[in-house]
Structure formats: structure tokens, C-alpha cells
Amino acid sequence: MGENKFDPTAALHEVEEKFQMFQILNEEGEIVNNEANPDLSDEELVELMSRMVYTRILDQRSISLNRQGRLGFYAPTAGQEASQLASHFALEKEDWILPGYRDVPQIVWHGLPLWKAFLFSRGHFVGNQIPEGVNVLPPQIIIGAQYVQAAGVALGIQKRGQKTVAVTYTGDGGSSQGDFYEGINFAGAFKAPAIFFVQNNQFAISTPREVQTAAKTLAQKGIAAGIPSILVDGMDPLAVYVATKDARERAVNGEGPTLIETLCYRYGPHTMAGDDPTRYRTGDLDNEWSLKDPIVRFRKYLEAKGIWSKEKEEEVIERAKEEIKDAIKKADQAPKQKVTDLIENMYEGEKPHNLKEQFEIYKEKESK
Template identity: 60%
Template sequence: MDKGIIVEEGPPKQIFEHTHDVQAKDLMRKMVFTRIWDKRAISLNRQGRLGLWAPVSGQEASMIGSEAALTKDDFILGSYRDIPQIVWHGLPLYQSFLYSRGHQHGGQIPEGVNVLMPQIIIGAQITQAVGVALAFKLRREKHVAIAYIGDGGTSQGDFYEGLNFAGVYKAPAIFFIQNNRYAISVPIEKQTAAQSLVIKAEAAGIKGIQVDGMDVLAVYKAVSNAAERARNGEGPTLIEAITYRYGPHTMAGDDPTRYRNKVEEEEWKSKDPLIRFRKYLTRKGLWSEQEEIQVEEEARAAIAEGIKKADETPPMTIPDLIDSMFENTPDYLEAQKHLYANLEDK
């Protein structure tokens, strides 16, 4: 690996030595919850009860470990696969379901929850994160903006522009690549000739770290260190987490069996982040099968309640949509609102 590129690795004891046992258990609880949530979301999508869903199983360590290393004052900007981080950062679960259904309330972020809703435009969250980070810097606030992106998104112009701008102005930002090896169906080897994605930090003059994205402890440490650097005015960090998604790219018709083979899939399943962390916590006497069953039951109950609340949310109306877009509604849209109101009365 070139100079300036650091590979975060090592046994969990070394990586997580300053973190309390209760925090370690909380990481496991959130990963188990997220795995159950992912399975249920896939089922709900197939039933037609949920819209867009990008499966996350296999990527829990990179998602949960990174969010846990932040404070609630830090800002998260994700892509469409990054709903778990946004929810764990404070967005109510039922609103994430509404967002998936295209309901405007799904994107009405509660006061004090520092997130933007998932970005559908590939790579646009990178430049947005730079803007948020520079706002923190101008206000002299010791907060950090983190943007998540997939390996495919690193081929977008916004990715390079954002890194360059952040490097020049030493923005307190973290750019977190979840390299799950396939941009939909295109393998990483066919997407870039670079020996890694983290090496792209060199061109922007920023720090780069490559980390085992299947190890929640390594991810936690990498993001903690990057956040500390940002708060100290040392500039942004690019993190490449090597991970793997077990499911399809999204539930919109992708078939991973057409571009992945069983041998590869089994190899990555042996690195399952839940299995690895479960073994570690069990050896320390911090986790048991009964605790995991309890978390699974709590997850199912919370998901059921979230769906119920989403189902009970009044349907979105065109007048509501218009009102939410303008502080002072233009006259021609006020006329349209009255038109729709009259149609509804009939």
C-alpha cells in the first residue's frame, strides 16, 4: 500500500480496548436488529407493502460501527442503502417506511436529527457533505459530516469534486466507501484500474484508510480516529470499508446469481460480521443465545409497530405537497390546491 494509506487491522482486543462492554453489546444488538429488519423489509417489499429497498445484510458492521463512532451532533448523508445509519442516528423507524413508500412525511426530518434523507442521485451526497462540513467549520463547531457511498459511486464526478474541495479547505468530513465489490452487477475490477479505492485519497491530498468492513470494531476505530482528526482541524478522511452484500443490489429486479458464483458467496458468508462479533462477545461472557433471541423479538415487535404507524399515517395529498414546498405559495399553485379540494369534495 502506498505511503499515506493506512490499513486498520488487528485483533478485536487491540482495536476496541477503550470501549466499554455496554457499548460493545449495543453494537451487537443493533447489528442483530438490522439483520432482522432487512429480512422483514425484503418480505414487505415482495408483498407490495414497501417500496424501494436496498438489502443491507452483510454490511451491518460497516453501517453500525461507523454510526456508533459519531455523536448525535454530527451529520449523516447517505445513499439509498444507508437507511439503517439514518434511523440509528435518530429518524423514527416508521418514517423510513414512509420514505420507502414515497410519502412526503418520510422525509420530514424531526428537529435535532442531523441527517439528510438518502440520496438517489449517485454521488451527490459527497458534495452535500462538504457543504455541511464547511458550515460546521465556519461556525467553529466541532462537528463532523460523514457521507456514505458505494464502490460504484466512486466513479461519479461528484465524488472527485467533493474530495478535492474538502482537501483544499480542510473540511471536517469523512467519506465512507462501502466497497461491496459490485456496482449493481459490475465487479470492482471492471470499474477501476486503481489497485484500491482508498488510494484515490492521494490525489486529493487527504488521509486514506482501508478497513475490514466485516469487523465492527475495526470500523468503529477507523471512524473514531477520522472524526477526531476532523474535530482537531486536521482535515477530511477517506475510508474504504471492504464488505459484501449478501442480497441483490435492490429489490427492483436485480439477480446476483447472474454475476456472482456460489464459491465467492460462501467465502464471504464465512466472514459474516454477526458471526464474528458474536463469537468475540461470547468468549468475553457478554453475549448469549437467549440475549440474541430477545433482541430478535424486540426487533420484530418494533418493525411491526413501525409498519402499523406508517399504515395509519394519512395518505399524502397534492395540497399538502404544495404547502410543504413553499413558504409563500404562488397564486397559480393556490388555484390548483382549490381545484383539487373541489374534486375531492365531489
């Protein structure tokens, strides 16, 4: 067949080669893409850094509280602050966030009181009672399910003619779920205003990214759904901010959804429920990624600009510790959850006969 020989791999290679990592701030805190550098004021840069430092302290304290038995389920976030908080920094208050279980920081900064986030970790129903005007859904435990929900929320936004977006997050493991494909395909077909994040932290619990999929990037999976997709340095807050800001502008202008893969790393275990990352990650890999720490990188950049200092960082750390202490104290004061609460929350109106009996039994027990 000569030059006309059919090559089924040609298109694949062409797509893969186009996905180069978008970066603005390198590991040394230097601008390497000045053309893309966002027009953020010094005050905005300081605020973003403050949120990242605060969240690192929140992560450290949450791990300690978990070990003390004062929190329940917890998924560490250290290493993903740029991916999580710089993306959120590009959003507006009216936007909707549909988080995964590791994405508590975004919804806290979006308005969920910290004490309620702690109650969510404990499995307390009050932790899922979102205040009026805070456009978030409770963190999704089912891997990838938030992608389908985000597509639905985005379609609702579109039908109401609102200039807002639905934003959701999952990990690299979530991109292997059926809900992932269904969500991006649905949103793409209807040009729904959604932003889909895949936070590629290299491991789905203990499964390395390269084992779970043959795709060289996770961003390229969005191409199959016909939606714009980008691979971003997830340890670079400026690049994450720019990619999110651009995706949001296109979404509210009716240009449909975007898939953003943020290349990052989680420094801790998958969750505090017995995961031991030393069994599947090497010390060399941890050390390699520690040099890319988003907070260290951003600190160098802001210090070079003369707008950040050790003293300012200590102020943020102390404020975080005090607010976390107050929040856990308030969570401790919440009424203990009862079996009758569970039954009443699950059923409105007439209860099934068997639950009526059980309700009365537990009501009597709880009254003693």
C-alpha cells in the same frame, strides 16, 4: 538514460503498496491486532452487537414488507452491518449524517423514527420531515451527490466553530461519480471536518469493482485530493470503529477530512426493484463472503468473552420484531399523500398560474 530513466508508474505502485487492509478481528472472531483494539466496555460491545442483530432483522422484515407491497423502494443491508453501525457507533449525537439510499440503519440509530424511515421508502413526504435535534439529511437517491453536500455541511460546521463532523456514505460505484471527486477535493482544500465512507461491497448494481476503475483500492483515490485515506476490513466492527473514531478526532481538531474504504459485501440484491444478483455473482463468491459475516464474527468474539449468548440474541430479535411491527402499523396510519400536498410542499407563497389551476382541480377531486 540508465538509472535516471523516468518511470511514470513508480509513484502509482508505491501508493498502491501502502494500502494494506486494516483489521483487528479476524473471521474466526480472534483479535489479530491487539495494539489497535479499542477500549470499549463490555456494555458498549453488547450494545453494538445488539444494534447489528436488530438491523439484520430489520433488513429481513423490510424485504418481506417490500414483497408484500407494504414498502416502496428498498436497498438491502445484510452484510454491511459492521461498516454501517460500527462507524455510526464512533460518532456523537451532534454529528451530521448524509446517507445514501442503503444507509437507513445509520440514521435510524441516530434518531430518525423507524416509522418515518418506512414512509421514506414509500415516497411519502412525512418520511423526509426530520425531527428537531436529529442531525441527518434524507437518504440521497442520486449516486454520489451526498459527497458534495457533506463537504458543504462540513464547511458550515467549520465556519461556526463547532466541534462536530459531517459523515457521508456511498458505494464503490459512487466512487466513480464526479460528485465523489468534487466533494473530497473541496473538503480537502478547506480542511473541512468531514468523513467520507466508500462501502466497497464489490458490485455497483451488476458492475464488478475491478471493471469500473483501474485503481487497486478505492481508498487510494483520496490521496489525489490530499486527504488521509485508509482501507478497512468492513466486516470487522472493531476495525471500522477505530478508523472512524480516529478520523473524527482529527477532524474536530482541525486536521481535515478522511476517506475510509470499508471492504464488505451485500448478501442481497442491489435493491428490491427487480435486481437478480445470481446473474452476475457466483455461488462460490457468495459462500466465500458468507464466511466473513460480521455478525457471526462478532458473535464468536463476544461469546468467547462471556458477554453474549443465544438467549440474549433471541431477546434482541424479538424486540426488533415487535418494534418493527409497531412502526409499520404507525406508518400505515399516516394520512394518504395527495397531489395537493405535493404542490403545497414544492411552492411557498404565490404559485405559478398553471399550478393554481391544477391545484383547484385536484383539490375538488380530493374532496369527493
